[in-house]
Amino acid sequence: MLENDRLNGCLSEIELGFVEREATPQLFMKLGIQLHLAGLSLSNTVTILEIFGVERTRSTVHNWVHKADLQPEDGRSPDHVAVDETVIRLNDEQYWLYAAVDPDTNELLHTTLKPTTNKVLAQSFLIEIAEKHDVDDAVFLVDGSHSLQHACRRHGFDFRYEQHGNRNSVERIFREVKRRTSLFSNCFSNTHAETANEWLRSFAFAWNQLI
Numbered sequence: 001m002l003e004n005d006r007l008n009g010c011l012s013e014i015e016l017g018f019v020e021r022e023a024t025p026q027l028f029m030k031l032g033i034q035l036h037l038a039g040l041s042l043s044n045t046v047t048i049l050e051i052f053g054v055e056r057t058r059s060t061v062h063n064w065v066h067k068a069d070l071q072p073e074d075g076r077s078p079d080h081v082a083v084d085e086t087v088i089r090l091n092d093e094q095y096w097l098y099a100a101v102d103p104d105t106n107e108l109l110h111t112t113l114k115p116t117t118n119k120v121l122a123q124s125f126l127i128e129i130a131e132k133h134d135v136d137d138a139v140f141l142v143d144g145s146h147s148l149q150h151a152c153r154r155h156g157f158d159f160r161y162e163q164h165g166n167r168n169s170v171e172r173i174f175r176e177v178k179r180r181t182s183l184f185s186n187c188f189s190n191t192h193a194e195t196a197n198e199w200l201r202s203f204a205f206a207w208n209q210l211i
Contacts, residue, residue: 082141
C-alpha cells in the first residue's frame with residue numbers, strides 16, 4: 001500500500017467529536033494530529049500547517065491530539081503476544097511503560113504506564129490486555145521479566161521465554177517511543193502520568209495505522 005494511502009486511511013479514522021466552536025477546518029486538524037503522531041515535533045507540525053495558511057500554536061495542536069482520545073482498536077485475537085516493560089521518565093520520576101504487541105502484524109495491542117514494577121502491576125497489565133482482546137489461546141512471549149512470567153502463570157496464560165525472535169517487535173516499539181522523547185532526554189517534561197498515558201495510546205493508534 002502506498003504511503004499516502006495509509007496516511008489518508010489514518011486521517012479518516014480520526015474522530016473529532018470534541019470539536020464545538022473550532023475555527024480550523026477539520027481536515028487540517030486531522031492532518032496536524034497525524035503529522036505529530038507520525039513523528040514530527042509540535043514546532044514542525046505547526047510549520048507544515050502554516051504552508052496551508054493555517055496558523056496555530058504548538059499548544060493548540062497538543063490539545064487536538066489529547067482531545068481526540070485516540071487508541072488502538074479492541075477485539076483482536078492474536079496467536080502470539082509479545083510483552084515487555086521499559087523505564088520512561090516523567091519529569092524527575094521513573095515510570096514503567098508496559099506494552100503488548102502482536103508480532104505477526106506488529107500492531108500495538110495495549111500500552112500503559114505504571115509508577116513501579118512488581119508482580120501485582122504485571123498482573124494488572126495482563127488483565128487489561130485480556131479485557132481488551134481475546135488472548136485465551138495466545139502464547140505470550142516474555143523475556144527475563146520474572147514479574148511478567150509470574151503474571152502469566154497466575155492467570156493461566158501460555159507463555160514462552162524468548163529473548164529475541166518475535167519479541168523484536170516490542171523492542172522496536174520501545175526504540176521508537178524513546179526516539180520520540182529523545183529531545184527531552186527520554187523524558188516527558190512538565191507532564192502528568194495520565195497525559196503521558198493518553199499520548200502513548202494516541203501513538204499506538206497512529207503506529208497501527210501506518211505499519
